Amino acid sequence: MGMLLRYYKFSLIFTAACFGLGLWYGIATSDSIGSVLQILWIILILSILEISLSFDNAVVNATVLREMDPVWQQRFLVWGIAIAVFGTRIIFPLAIVAIAAGIGPIQAIDLSLNDPEQYEAIVSSAHIGIAGFGGAFLAMVGLKFFFDADKEVHWISAVERQLVKVSNLPALEIGLLLVALWAVSLQLPQEDALTFLTAGLLGLVTFIAVDALGEWLNMREEAKKASGTVMRSGLGGFLYLEVLDASFSFDGVIGAFALSNNMIIIALGLSIGAMFVRSMTIHLVRKGTLSEYRYLEHGAFWAIIVLGAIMLLSAVWHIPETITGLIGGVLIGISFWWSVRHNRREEGKVTPAVID
Secondary structure, three states: OOHHHHHHHHHHHHHHHHHHHHHHHHHHHHOOOHHHHHHHHHHHHHHHHHHOOOHHHHHHHHHHOOOOOOOHHHHHHHHHHHHHHHHHHHHHHHHHHHHHHOHHHHHHHHHHHOOOOHHHHHHHOOOOHHHHHHHHHHHHHHHHHHOOOOOOOOOOHHHHHHHOOOOOOHHHHHHHHHHHHHHHHOOHHHHHHHHHHHHHHHHHHHHHHHHHHHHHHHHHHHHHHHHOOOOOOOHHHHHHHHHHHHHHHHHHHHHHHOOOHHHHHHHHHHHHHHHHHHHHHHHHHHOOOOHHHHHHHHHHHHHHHHHHHHHHHHOOOOOOOOHHHHHHHHHHHHHHHHHHHHHHHHHOOOOOOOOO
8 A cells, every 4th residue: 555655645645636726616616515516526527537548548658658767757757747737638728729719828718717618619629630630649659569570579469460570661650540541531521621631640740750859869878878978868758758648638638528618627637637647657667567467568559549540530420538448448458368367377387396
């Protein structure tokens, strides 16, 4: 229990602070105990929603974070939560409203507080662009994991071995994504198709840029080490994780409007979930869970590919966020069970030495 508290202590304090702010906001804006309790209940449900939708995010984050030194791991936990809370959950929806409505940031804030129905409608109207950008970025994250010539461990062997065989073909995963973007755009009206394709290409370019920055920083680090200078920079990984977190959060931010269209309530609920996702990430890294359960990250990356595909398809068809979270949870659960089964088989192969 003490060990778990070590990883989740800050998240629990953060949760208490958010519920305290929610209580204060409820008392300040409501005239009944029932309304205050309803606000606190929605904050609780939103936090659970964010955690359930983002557990695969924590597993994928851990695969990147374990390669970073402890200093950058801590920076991701501390600085990253500020970006996750104020950037993705507050500034991002406000920016969408400001751009879509052609108004200034102050007016967007005023709209979110005083006309939440209109605010929700504007954010929802930007869904096609969000689906294109987030779906493209997530799809590339998942495809890159499986299109790896050095990958030796396979979970769904029939598929993953074939992907490794063709991984040396240059930019094949990019070609697959472009075909998917084009196919989905054919189902949209011309104006929406242009928005979707533009956003999808921006998502692809963002992935390439962040990935290239990470590779460049790694090359710099190796060069410094070769010359005898130790330089451990996790900036590339940090930026990669932040864009990844934002892409994962799009569905949670949009889905939150099903429960409330109040910006403050949504921000408090989703921020609690975001903080716990970061704590889970650190927990997975420090406990070495990914190496102990060899197929767990495979399940997470398959979940990412599915989530990316769902986001792309959601530009045409409405897909409930519950289904998205359920698919991700099922894939990770199966990969975890498969890992446990593999570990038991390996233990069974070890025969005790015979003592004469």
